[in-house]
Amino acid sequence: MLGEYRIQGRRASEIAACVERGVAEGALEPGQLLPPMRELALTLGVNPNTVAAAYRTLRERGVIETDGRRGSRVRPRPATTARGSIRVEAPAGGRDVSKGNPDPGLLPSLGAALSEAARRAADRPGMYGEAPVDEEFARLARAALDADGVPDGPIAVTSGSLDAIERVLAVHLRAGDAVAVEDPGWGSLLDLVPALGLRPVPIAVDDEGPLPAAVAGALRDGVRAVIITDRAQNPTGAAVGADRAAALRHVLAAHPDVLLVEDDHGHGIVDLPLSPLAGATRHWAFVRSVAKAYGPDLRIASLTGDAETVDRVLGRQRLGPGWVSRILQHTVAHLWATGAVDPVAVAGAYAERRDGLVRALERRGVEAHGRSGMNVWVPVSDETGAVTRLLGAGWAVAPGARFRMTAGPAVRVTVSGLTPRDIEPLADALAIASGPAPARSYG
Numbered sequence: 001m002l003g004e005y006r007i008q009g010r011r012a013s014e015i016a017a018c019v020e021r022g023v024a025e026g027a028l029e030p031g032q033l034l035p036p037m038r039e040l041a042l043t044l045g046v047n048p049n050t051v052a053a054a055y056r057t058l059r060e061r062g063v064i065e066t067d068g069r070r071g072s073r074v075r076p077r078p079a080t081t082a083r084g085s086i087r088v089e090a091p092a093g094g095r096d097v098s099k100g101n102p103d104p105g106l107l108p109s110l111g112a113a114l115s116e117a118a119r120r121a122a123d124r125p126g127m128y129g130e131a132p133v134d135e136e137f138a139r140l141a142r143a144a145l146d147a148d149g150v151p152d153g154p155i156a157v158t159s160g161s162l163d164a165i166e167r168v169l170a171v172h173l174r175a176g177d178a179v180a181v182e183d184p185g186w187g188s189l190l191d192l193v194p195a196l197g198l199r200p201v202p203i204a205v206d207d208e209g210p211l212p213a214a215v216a217g218a219l220r221d222g223v224r225a226v227i228i229t230d231r232a233q234n235p236t237g238a239a240v241g242a243d244r245a246a247a248l249r250h251v252l253a254a255h256p257d258v259l260l261v262e263d264d265h266g267h268g269i270v271d272l273p274l275s276p277l278a279g280a281t282r283h284w285a286f287v288r289s290v291a292k293a294y295g296p297d298l299r300i301a302s303l304t305g306d307a308e309t310v311d312r313v314l315g316r317q318r319l320g321p322g323w324v325s326r327i328l329q330h331t332v333a334h335l336w337a338t339g340a341v342d343p344v345a346v347a348g349a350y351a352e353r354r355d356g357l358v359r360a361l362e363r364r365g366v367e368a369h370g371r372s373g374m375n376v377w378v379p380v381s382d383e384t385g386a387v388t389r390l391l392g393a394g395w396a397v398a399p400g401a402r403f404r405m406t407a408g409p410a411v412r413v414t415v416s417g418l419t420p421r422d423i424e425p426l427a428d429a430l431a432i433a434s435g436p437a438p439a440r441s442y443g
Contacts, residue, residue, distance in 0.1 A: 007035070010046055012053035019054070020063050023074055034064060034072045060175045060197040067199065075194055088387055090396035095422070098398040100234065102269070102374065103416040106349055107295045108340035110331065117330035132314060132323035133157050137333040141288070141302040144336075148274040150286050153304040156313050157324045161263050161289035162188055164303045164313075165227065166196065168285040171312035172259045173198055173224055180218040180226040182210055184377065184404040186234045186265075189227065198225075202405040207371045209233065209240035212247040219251065225259035226252070230274055232266025232292070232373025235403045235412040237354065239266065239372040245275035252280035259309075260284040268293025270372045271347035283309050290332055292374070293341050300324060300332050350374045353415035353423070360427035366434050376413045381435030383409035389433040395426060 005027040009015035022028035034040070037055060041048040055072055058064040066072040090096035138155040146152075158164040169179065175197030181190060183202030193200040201223050203214040210228055218226070228248070231239040240248070252260060260281045264274065267288045278284045285305035290298050304310065317323070335341070354370045361368040361378065370376035380386040380400075387399050390411070400410035411430075418426070 007040060007044070009044065009054070010050075012050050012057065015040075015044070015046075015051060015054035016057040016061075019058055020061070023063055028074050030074050030076045032074045034074070036071060056175060062195040062197060065194065065199050066176055088391060088396045088399065091391055091394060094391070094394035094396060095417070095426075096396045097413045097415070097417065097426070098396050100375065100398070100412075100414050101296070101416060102292050103349070106269075106346050106416075107293075108335060110295070110298075110335075113331045113334040113338070113340065116334045117327045120330050121327050126326045128322075130326075132317065134326050134329040134333060136337070137302075137329040140333055140336045142304070145286070145288075145302075145304055148276065150274075150276045150304065151279040151284075153278075153286075154307060154310045156303040156310050156317070157329060158287075158301045158303055158313075158317075159299045159321075159324055160291060161265070161287045161301045162192060164285070164287040164289075164301050165189065165261055165263065166192055167313045167316060168259070168261055168287075168303070168305070168309060169193070169196060169198065169225060171309070171316055172283060177224040178218075178222060180215060180223040181405075182227070182229060182233065184235055184400065184407045184410065186229070186263075187402040190403070190405065200405065202407070204407070205233065205236055205238055207236070207238050207369055208244040209238045210248065212244070212251050215248060216251045219255045219258060223258065225261060227261045227263065228277060230262055230264045230266070230276065231270045231272055232375075234265060234373070235375050235398070235400070235410075236377040237370035237373045237375055239270065239272050240275050240277070242273075242275045245277055249277055249280040252277065256282045258283075262286045264288045266292070266373050268341055268343050269346050269350060269374065271344050271351075272372055278305075282306065285309055285313075290335075293343070293346065294332065294335055298328060298332060300328055347372075350415065353418045356420070356423045357413065357415055357418070357427060360423050361430060364427060364431040366427075366431050368430075370415075374414055374416050376415060377410055378413060378430055378434060379408055379410045380433065381409070383411065386411055386433040386435070390429055393429040393433070395429050 005022050007018050009018050037051040038048050041051045064072050065075050133155055141155050178199045178201050179193050180203045181200045182205045201218045203218050204211045258281050269292045278286045283306055287303050289301040357376050358368045358370050368376050368378045383400050390397050398412040
């Protein structure tokens with residue numbers, strides 16, 4: 001089972017350290033099955049509870065995963081290897097369309113908002129013991145959610161959407177719980193779930209978001225949480241429409257105890273209407289980051305949900321960072337109040353580039369997906385070969401391996417930095433690199 005590698009130790013910490021050392025050195029390979037707990041306990045001459053504690057530590061650290069009777073095995077890609085490290089560098093004189101950043105030219109100037117926040121801080125400096133959420137921020141965030149049909153709920157503020165999702169999962173789930181995640185999906189989230197000791201379960205996606213049948217299958221298999229992107233899904237650009245939302249709500253309603261987490265990834269850069277799922281289950285959370293519309297370095301996201309979930313998040317937050325800087329909250333509130341971003345204009349600018357590339361690829365017989373947002377997902381027959389050929393043509397794209405579990409090979413192209421003159425040359429390079437067009441499916 002383990003080849004020549006011998007797990008050693010008398011204490012749980014020693015056994016866990018030995019396994020982790022074997023993974024780090026490559027002696028225990030991804031996917032390798034570990035001995036059953038009782039068998040290893042007998043070999044080491046220790047109590048089975050000691051081995052159980054060691055395995056629990058390894059799960060919590062994201063080194064191994066446990067799948068019921070199938071046993072425990074080394075994670076297919078240990079948490080120490082972030083998907084973000086799977087990248088390519090643009091060649092000299094080439095173009096980098098891999099990073100997923102917004103167009104700086106579409107981001108608002110922060111000067112006036114920061115000045116106003118600084119003036120407020122000078123008049124009344126923020127102190128310990130104050131409310132963690134600025135009243136004006138909460139009012140504006142809640143008003144926008146109300147306008148989009150998101151159920152009523154208190155507001156929390158986190159350091160970006162990934163921070164919000166991590167906090168929600170942490171207050172509801174335990175190590176070993178299964179979580180349904182989109183596949184392909186956000187690479188950072190696909191890293192986060194196993195790093196929390198949770199087991200990611202892939203659910204297939206099309207242009208309308210997660211397939212209801214795939215979500216239903218994951219729920220039947222016992223997932224404890226489902227994470228869904230409403231708009232501008234990364235990397236495919238999928239957006240959940242009204243019909244798909246109704247179908248997903250129907251599926252979720254049959255499992256009221258499952259935690260639902262929604263990420264409105266396209267807020268502020270998408271003009272498609274929101275079709276929220278929130279409220280279909282007893283516990284739910286809805287997250288909106290300002291990163292794409294106002295700038296990634298603001299590190300602010302609003303979070304709402306059922307009262308119990310938000311209360312748990314705020315309670316745990318108080319024990320750590322306490323709150324997200326109220327100066328930043330004031331800054332974002334000022335940007336919202338003054339209409340610093342025109343979502344329709346921003347959405348139109350990204351759509352012109354994204355749709356232009358998708359149409360150009362369609363003319364060349366190449367399948368591509370990009371219903372909303374700033375990315376285009378292009379299935380390819382050979383991912384490594386496609387990335388290499390594109391580099392040779394002067395284009396650095398994001399390898400699909402950063403965003404997928406069981407979905408087929410593809411590359412992601414970020415259109416933020418494209419000009420109209422870039423579309424045809426890039427489409428030519430993608431058509432050559434992609435090989436024969438696969439079946440019209442992400443899976």
